[in-house]
Amino acid sequence: MPGFELFGDLERQQVNDVLDNGVLMRYGFDGMRNGHWKAKELEIELENTLQSKHVQLVSSGTAAVSVALAAAGVGAGDEVIMPTFTFVASFEAIMMLGAIPILVDIDDTLTLSPKAVENAITPKTKAVMVVQMCGSMGNMDALQTICNKHNILLVEDACQAIGGTYNGRPLGSIGDLGCFSFDFVKTITCGEGGAVITNNKEYYTNADHYSDHGHDHVGSDRGAETHPFLGYNFRISELHAAVGLAQVKRLPEFIDIQKKNYTILREALSQIPEVTFRKVPDGGEESYAFLNLFLPDLDTALKVAEAFKTNGVDACWNYYSNNWHYLNKWDHLKDLKSLFPISTEVKEGLEYLKTKEYPESDHYIGRNISCLIKLSWTEAEVYERANKMVTAVKTVLET
């Protein structure tokens, strides 16, 4: 991660196909396209890659989460359970539907604690959204069991986890719906883009219509299509889809590189007894997009993060009070700063955020350092990095 590190001829060729006929829109203009349907092709490619019956491309990962929830009927006043550790987009996407994000603790998988989920379920809970953060996953069997028992949806925000698997199945394809992002810093990028995947035909049809103003996409005359329900515009463009098409074909190559680099760094750090690693559930295989380590406590983790920085080890973060990935930095959401009025129901539904404490999440995020695994490092650079990391950690532990 990120895929842009390895842009080349394949991406250029795909984009040129689109520019040669000038049809930048994914729907219509059949006569002008010279047979190029990049968005359609990318959807088919993703159906195979993600072993999912249906894929709907959209304009971003944030849009994917909103569209997925909307497609399954989640809306005003419904509660959606999500983890305290995620990119802020997961929260925003729920809010956009007038639904209520219910934040619960994470565990050592760095995503939803099944126990915390179970405790948070109310009659208003419509969905549980697990966020497969940093290339790994939650305990999917436990989460699925809870959702089945309470008859609620399981949605996967797999925006950071393309290429990871659980019991041999691609992450994103396990829940009722899965969401992906292809923004500029993700493993597969197309600039801006996202995807909703599902095996449920009805959810797919809803996502297809909803993401294009409610168009039913029947027939080849766009002007004559009917609109069974209200929709918006979350379409992806052909130019973006073209870049994504080149990138997705390279996914196995990218995952191999990530795994190789990750393994070198992990083996080096494993020599230090005080360093432990995020738990990958049994049957899980990471995408190796990040290496997540734990130090003994917050203070040590902050010092190590600083020592990494001063020793030239970039792209490593302690998210506790830094960046946009943990609720400590979400004061604008806790204070409900909005440009426009928010419904009383949502306001009341979010009151808990002002006072609720998350000791388990603080415990894990406080001790964690997340290190991005890059695709463009040479082998020598990875070994040099491993040495620098080991030295930095040992120096902090000894002082």
Ligand SMILES: *Cc1c(COP(=O)(O)O)cnc(C)c1O
């Ligand atoms: C990137 C990301 C998103 C949002 O994707 P965009 O394409 O940037 O809108 C949502 N959730 C997670 C976990 C992400 O990392």
